[in-house]
Amino acid sequence: MLSAVGLNETQESAYRALVVLGAAEVTDLAHRLALPEADAERALRRLEQQGLAAQSSARSGRWVAAPPAVALGALLTQQRHELEQAELTAALLAEEYRAEAAETAEPAVHDLVEVVTGASAVAHRFLQLQMGAAEEVCALVTGKPVAITPADNETEEQVAGRGVRYRVVLERDALALPFGLTELSAALRREEQVRVVEEVPTKLVVADRSVAMVPLTGRGAEPAALVVHASGLLESLMGLFEAVWREALPLRLDARGKVTEAPAGEPDAADLEILSLLLAGMTDASVAKHLGLGLRTVQRKVKNLMELTGVTTRLQLGWQAYERGWVSRADSGGDLRDGTPSGTSEE
Structure with a gap:
């Protein structure tokens, strides 16, 4: 939980132990955390650098924890400042990119369409689309994943947890994928809206109706995707999603936690x-x-x-x-x- 302020798991465990104990020697801490003394001391030195721990002035060899409200509050304030600076830098870079594109022969293409090539790059861009969503993520999912599989998408729970709405249409074959029903049950428990059809026309993900990603290559070729920003093409892709969504059957969890299909147009x-x-x-x-x-x-x-x-x-x-x-x-x-x-x- 404290990785956001630069602590690894061992360092966080050491800090939590110091908070509980009030003060401890390296040997006591190492025994409590089941660590070699050298690892425990390195963790304490890192905490000292972060202002989260200090050597006791009252008794040599003992370490004490800094008050969490003060020490962690300072680190979080610093992280927020650094994040604000990063957002400002991103905005400035975006402006520079648009200015450069405006000087080329094809500014509209550079602004509205982006080609992503390679399985790793496609999966990373898919992750970015979700993390950047503020209101809604819409997706059409086929039963033949290439660069992205349901089990890969560990970000969905985090994004949905901060209030982003998910609407997903699954191709029926997707239910037979490894972890398919497990992932689906988890999504339904998060109050995501999921529907099913026999076949979807294409893979598709749209974030906040402002950016979409669709596959660019066919079977056997290197995975690639087209990222489409606000444009007439994006509106067409969103219209395609809505048309498929209207025809699909809602999926729900029954009282026993089993995934079932609900009659179209009926509340549960x-x-x-x-x-x-x-x-x-x-x-x-x-x-x-x-x-x-x-x-x-x-x-x-x-x-x-x-x-x-x-x-x-x-x-x-x-x-x-x-x-x-x-x-x-x-x-x-x-x-x-x-x-x-x-x-x-x-x-």
Whole structure:
């Protein structure tokens, strides 16, 4: 967890042990961490360089931990400053790149299209697309991965964890891949939206509707991909994704944790329970607490239901839920709020 401030696993373990013990000699620390004394001393020296530990002035040979709030706070502030400087440098380099491209004979091509060649480069660019997403990642996944496989994508959990929405359409053959169902179950538990079709027209990933990546070469050739930035071509690729998405069947986890296909255009039991509680006058926060869900999960499910019914307001969603028979007339006596209803207090 402290790798962000330059500590490896051994150094972090040494610091945590010092925090717990208050003070320790090298031999005691080495024994506690099951390390050679030389390794324990090197870890302490590194902590000393980082301002996280110091030799005790009261007793020779003993080491004490610096207060975490002060020492780690200073390191994190430094890291944030360095990150801001790196972002500024990236922005300046992007400006220089655009200025240079503007002087060439083909500035539009340089700005809008990028060719990535080689399995490692393609996988790295795919990782960058996800890490750079702020709102949504959309993907079409085939059953014949080349440079990227489901098991390779360990970044997805981290990106989804910070609130980025995933919409993924799988080709049915992808479910038979090694780790396919395991990865799929994990994605569904993270509240990612996953659908399945018999065959997708192409592999595709789109981040925030502003950059996309599609394969460039066929079977047998060196893996390559085309990275497309905001343009008419990108809009066409996003339109392709939406068309496939509309035709695909949603995948869900049943009560036993088994992946199942849901009828198109129908909410699941959790969706219906959330709708009923909201229509009864509960707020998003109250529903989340009542069902043991995260607030963001409840809000995401409501947004998905609005997209499913093609409405733009929660009032319209309540009417559609009644018209489609998802809730009873008794349930539809209220409206769907995202704040605190008047005359209602949260428990």
